Amino acid sequence: MKKLVSTSIGRLRLVSIIEGISLILLVLIGVPLKYYFDNPTWVKSIGPVHGGLFILFVLLALMVANSQKWKFKTTALVILVASFIPFGCFYVDAKILKPMEGPN
Secondary structure (H helix, E strand, C coil): CCCHHHHHHHHHHHHHHHHHHHHHHHHHHHHHHHHCCCCHHHHHHHHHHHHHHHHHHHHHHHHHHHHCCCCCCHHHHHHHHHHCCHHHHHHHHHHHHHHHHHHC
């Protein structure tokens, strides 16, 4: 856990997972409740939190991309897959970010 907050890639990984969980909650719980059960409570409460986490994630990803000299393709893949595809954050974490961070 210490490594997740002590390095820039670690912080990006942490925010990515939290943002991804908020997306999953929004898409799998909030949206069905809103449109099938006419209950927008989850969307109203999780939506702004997810939006803030999304902005934080994109800013952190761009900062890490700049400091690590990522290619445009890597940067775009990290941002698009992790923040727009439910469960994509777990793929990006396992296949791209965790290997970049190095061994434990």
